[in-house]
Amino acid sequence: MKKLNLNLIGLAFFSLMLFACGTDDADEIDDGMDDDETxxxxxxxxxxxxxFYHTDAVSVTFDETWVTITSSNLPDHKSMYYPMNNPLYEPYDEPNNPDFKKNPxxxxxxxxVFKIPRYPSExxxxxxxxxxxxxVSINSIVFFNQEAAPGDDILEELNTFDQYEGHPAGDAYHYHIEPIWLTENKGSDAFLGFLLDGFPVYGPMENGKIITNDDLDDYHGHTSATADFPDGIYHYHxxxxxxxxxxxxxxxEAGTITQ
Ligand SMILES: [Zn+2]
Ligand SMILES: [Zn+2]
Structure with missing residues (x-):
């Protein structure tokens, strides 16, 4: 609570400052943002x-407030979970894992359809x-969190991941962990997608160093410069x-998803 109060005081002070300097901004085009947002x-x-490169399956549009990402959620890599008549079907077996098994x-x-804030805010x-x-990731595939479906154990579900570390729930393919197709092709420090709050998701490397959970806050991110945002941005790893x-x-602040 203490931190929140300080933030509120800071915001109030900053609003006063803005008001005091307001005449300079009078000609600015209204960008549709709330007056109390800085x-x-x-x-x-x-x-x-x-x-977002897999444009057969994902498209991105935006207006002043929202970035809209429409995804048919189809991997551009091979998978044992594609139907056998799909050119991207490839059988897979994890020889080093005796618990490996395929989902049905x-x-x-x-x-x-993801509607995420164009200007994300805490x-x-x-x-x-x-x-x-x-x-949603840059190849259209959605990110799921660290929870398995009710009644299942996520650590057991790891045994069902395909050759690129994804698997389907029903027919909805998704990643819970590092999408190695993306990090192998785009780099381990690359931008990989967004969470619903509009903050970007990066791979496990930054400035040549492997990021661990100890480097991150409770939400699994931190604020620093990235290749895409040299002035700094909050981002997940x-x-x-x-x-x-x-x-x-x-x-x-999360946006919305419809499906
Ligand atoms: Zn899953
Ligand atoms: Zn970082």
Whole structure:
């Protein structure tokens, strides 16, 4: 609570400062943001739209307030979970894992629409991530959190991951852990996608160093410069250890997803 109060005092002070300097800004075009939001610290994530490369399956549009990502959630890599008549079907077996087993589902097209804040901001009250999609990657595949479906154990589900560390729930393919197809092709320090709050997700490396859970806050992120945002931005990292992508919930105000 103490921190929150300090933030509120800071915000009030900053609002006064803005008001005091207001005449200079009178000619600014209204960008549709609330009057009590300050733009100073806000970063425009729409600059990353072109990184969503698997354009057969994912498209990105944006307006002043929202980035809209539409995904049919179809991997551009091979998988044992594609139907056998799909050119991307490839059988797989994990010879070093005696507990390896295949899930019953096969990959099918989804119709996900993510509406995420173009200028993400920290949430006053951090919300848990939902079961099901909590974000979307640059090849259209959705990110799930560290929870298995009710009644299942996520550590056992690891045994069902395919050659690129994903698996389906029903016919909805997803990643819980590092999507190695992306980090192998784009780099371990690359931008990999967004969570629903608009904050970007990066791979497990930064400035040549492996990021561990100890480097990150409870939500599994931190604020620093990235190649895409040299002035700094809050961002998540995918780490090798549980909870992998997100920790205790969204750092920012979450957008919406329809499916
Ligand atoms: Zn899963
Ligand atoms: Zn970082």
């Amino acid at each position: 733009e100073v610290d806000q970063v425009d994530i729409s600059t990353l739209a072109a990184k 589902g096969e990959i099918g097209a989804q119709n996900y 949430a006053a009250n951090k919300e848990s991530t939902p079961m099901g999609p909590m974000g 995918i780490t090798e250890d549980l909870p992998w992508i997100n920790g205790d919930g969204f750092y920012g």
